[in-house]
Amino acid sequence: xLKKLLPFVEHAIKKPVWDCRMCxxxxxxxTGMTCPMTCPKTLRNGPCGGVRENGNCExxxxxxxVWAKAYDRKVSLPMPTVWKEHFNELRPPVDMRLQGSSSWxxxxxxxxxxxxxxxxxxxxxx
Amino acid sequence: MSVMRxxxxxxxxxxxxxxxxxxxxxxxxxxxxxAARLAxxxxxxxxxxxxxxxxxxxxxxxxxxxxxxxxxxxxQIVCRDKNRLAIQADMMGAALHGIENISLLTGDDVTAGxxxxxxxxxxxxxxxxxxIARILTTGTYLSGRKINPAxxxxxxxxxxxxxxxxxxxxxRALKKYRAGxxxxxxxxxxxxxRLEKFCAGVAKIAPDLKLIPTIVLVKSAKPLGFMNDxxxxxxxxxxxxxxxxxxxxxxxxxxxLTLELAKHALSLPAVRGLHVxxxxxxxxxxxxxxxxxxxxxx
Numbered sequence: 222x223l224k225k226l227l228p229f230v231e232h233a234i235k236k237p238v239w240d241c242r243m244c245x246x247x248x249x250x251x252t253g254m255t256c257p258m259t260c261p262k263t264l265r266n267g268p269c270g271g272v273r274e275n276g277n278c279e280x281x282x283x284x285x286x287v288w289a290k291a292y293d294r295k296v297s298l299p300m301p302t303v304w305k306e307h308f309n310e311l312r313p314p315v316d317m318r319l320q321g322s323s324s325w326x327x328x329x330x331x332x333x334x335x336x337x338x339x340x341x342x343x344x345x346x347x
Numbered sequence: 348m349s350v351m352r353x354x355x356x357x358x359x360x361x362x363x364x365x366x367x368x369x370x371x372x373x374x375x376x377x378x379x380x381x382a383a384r385l386a387x388x389x390x391x392x393x394x395x396x397x398x399x400x401x402x403x404x405x406x407x408x409x410x411x412x413x414x415x416x417x418x419x420x421x422x423q424i425v426c427r428d429k430n431r432l433a434i435q436a437d438m439m440g441a442a443l444h445g446i447e448n449i450s451l452l453t454g455d456d457v458t459a460g461x462x463x464x465x466x467x468x469x470x471x472x473x474x475x476x477x478x479i480a481r482i483l484t485t486g487t488y489l490s491g492r493k494i495n496p497a498x499x500x501x502x503x504x505x506x507x508x509x510x511x512x513x514x515x516x517x518x519r520a521l522k523k524y525r526a527g528x529x530x531x532x533x534x535x536x537x538x539x540x541r542l543e544k545f546c547a548g549v550a551k552i553a554p555d556l557k558l559i560p561t562i563v564l565v566k567s568a569k570p571l572g573f574m575n576d577x578x579x580x581x582x583x584x585x586x587x588x589x590x591x592x593x594x595x596x597x598x599x600x601x602x603x604l605t606l607e608l609a610k611h612a613l614s615l616p617a618v619r620g621l622h623v624x625x626x627x628x629x630x631x632x633x634x635x636x637x638x639x640x641x642x643x644x645x
Contacts (some may be wrong), residue, residue, distance in 0.1 A: 255619025262427075262467065264452060267519045269453040269506030270483035270534050270577030279579040280456045292515040309518055311478060311526055314471045314489075337481050342423060343525055 227323040245319030246333040251307035253294035260287040265312040311342045349447040350390045350419050352501040353516055354617055355530055355557050362534025362620035363641065364421060364532065364559060365488050367392040367413055370404035375412065377384030383415035387643035389638045391419040391448060393622070394530075397428055399578070407440045414446065419531075421503065422446050424577035425454030431472035431479065431489060442498030450503040450532065451476035474519075474526050477566045502527045506547035507534035508560070518550035520556060535574065536590040537583040539611050550616035557619040560612040564625035564635060565601045568592035602631055606638055613639070619640055 230241065233242030242258040249256060250267065257265045261280035268288035271279030276289040284312060295308050314335045319327060327333035354360045359457045365388070368381050385392055394410035397403060404412075410420035424437050441449055459464040471479070479489055486497035504523045508516060520531060531549075536542045546558055565571060568591040575583040587604065594600030612618055621639075625632060636643075 261456065262469045262472070264453065264472045264520065265467070266472050267515065268510075268512065269473075269580075270505065270510055271453075271455060272428050272510040273580075274511070274582040275509040280458055280546075287510065287514045288515070292512040294585070298551075309522055311474060311522065316469075325423060337489045339487040339489045340478075341485075342478060343481070345529070 225321070227326055228321060231323045231325055233295065234239055243321050243324075245322040245324050245327055246316060247313055247324035247328070250300075250304045251310060251312070253291035254300070255287055255291035257287060257291070258316065263315070264288065265315065272324060290316055313337075313340050349501050351407060351448050351503075353420065353527075354390060361613065362390045363388060363636075364391045364393065364411070364620065365389045366396060366622070366624035367409065367418070367420075368623030369395060369398060369401070370409050370412065372373055375415075377642065379416055382413065382418055384552050384632070386416075386418060388632070389418070389623075389642060390620075391421050392421045394420040395451070395456070396425045396452070397454070397460075400427065400455045402464070404616040407444070407446075410441065410446050410482045411444050414444065416481065419448065420446055421448040421450050423450045424442055424476065425452045426469050426471055426473055426476055430468055432615045434471065434474045434476055434514065435483065435488055438480055438495075439498065442483075442500070447499060447501045447505065448605055449480055449500050451480060451528075452505045452526050452535045456577055459577075472503060474523055477523055477526040479611070484527075501529060502529040503532065505534065506531045506545075507536075507580045509534070509536040509541040509582065513541065513544070513556065514548075514564050515574065515632070518546060520545075520549045521553045524553045528556070530559060533558060533560045533629045535561045535563050535578075535624075537571075537581075537587050537608070539608065540611060543615055543629065546615040546617050551564045554617075556617065558615075558617045559620045559622050560618060561622040561624060562605060562612065562622065564605055564631050565591075566626075566631070567597040567601060568606075570626055571601075598631075602635070606635065609635075609639060 239256045240259045244258050270284045278286050280282045352528050354362050365385050394406050395404035405423055410422040413420040422441050451473050480500050480502045484497050486494050488573050504519050571583050571588045574581045591601045
């Protein structure tokens with residue numbers, strides 16, 4: 222029951238504020254409270270090289286680049302330091318199976334932290 | 348070992364790479380012609396992957412064709428057209444044919460191409476792709492399935508030093524380095540001050556990351572205007588375009604500008620070479636390379 226209800230509640234709250242796309246693995250806290258899934262290329266690790274001179278999106282010329290906005294917010298908004306530190310972490314590929322599910326449940330169950338068995342990061346040890 | 352890896356990791360030599368013209372019709376005869384023009388000057392050439400969102404002969408097949416003609420390919424893989432399975436297949440296909448240099452890019456949007464109605468893929472992004480290439484070299488696919496022996500890639504990526512958000516570009520270069528990129532080819536840049544700031548920033552936070560800025564050979568102000576108007580992420584100051592358009596000999600002025608930009612780029616920290624691209628029929632390549640103190644090989 223809760224599993225069916227929560228996605229509706231989550232979407233109702235997050236859609237108007239962040240234009241949430243219900244990827245089911247929310248990373249808002251680490252991306253300057255800006256949803257990377259609203260990037261037309263759904264880039265989760267920073268901006269592409271096509272950002273316009275005025276800071277707007279290559280694909281949607283009258284929209285500010287999602288990552289330009291994220292970076293501005295990361296720098297200027299008051300946020301827990303740990304959130305800011307997470308900004309440059311390497312976020313893994315999206316698990317398409319979670320599309321439409323509640324990221325709140327996936328957070329609590331740690332389902333959103335599951336990555337493919339081969340995924341690893343060097344974590345700076347390069 | 349690839350020449351790129353050998354030179355960048357074991358020497359202090361400056362490397363020169365070039366954009367290999369996209370392959371459409373004309374078969375191997377055409378490849379041979381392009382190869383003959385570039386071979387005397389370059390350590391490696393980019394085998395592009397549907398550049399500017401236009402379909403051409405595939406990245407892997409082009410890279411193989413270049414290799415057959417004695418050139419060392421840097422095989423690009425963009426995230427726009429392929430999902431993670433296809434991208435890993437591209438990487439393993441490269442390894443199968445002895446292609447070591449692979450470069451991972453986001454890719455221009457489909458709206459930049461001639462088939463804007465195309466479905467975008469972007470299943471993974473360029474930094475994830477770099478990390479997946481590195482994972483393959485440790486002997487597993489993303490799934491964890493073993494690869495024995497593991498492929499041996501010399502991984503690179505691309506960054507735009509002159510597009511907003513400027514400060515973040517430096518952090519993003521570090522992120523790509525940490526994911527596994529050993530060098531970055533940089534997007535065309537007509538803002539020397541921005542390039543300088545980017546290179547200095549990278550040298551400071553990622554001292555082992557090598558940078559290869561891109562220089563374009565142009566013959567007049569027209570291609571400058573085209574790049575400024577049409578190529579995503581490239582801004583050319585009006586003064587720069589006017590400098591060329593107002594000259595009595597546009598080709599000569601464009602050449603001087605290009606040479607200035609190239610020499611400036613080579614003087615910057617972290618820069619280990621140049622990537623050269625032209626509009627195919629440019630005849631100034633030889634003199635440009637001579638003017639940079641290079642001599643043809645063989």
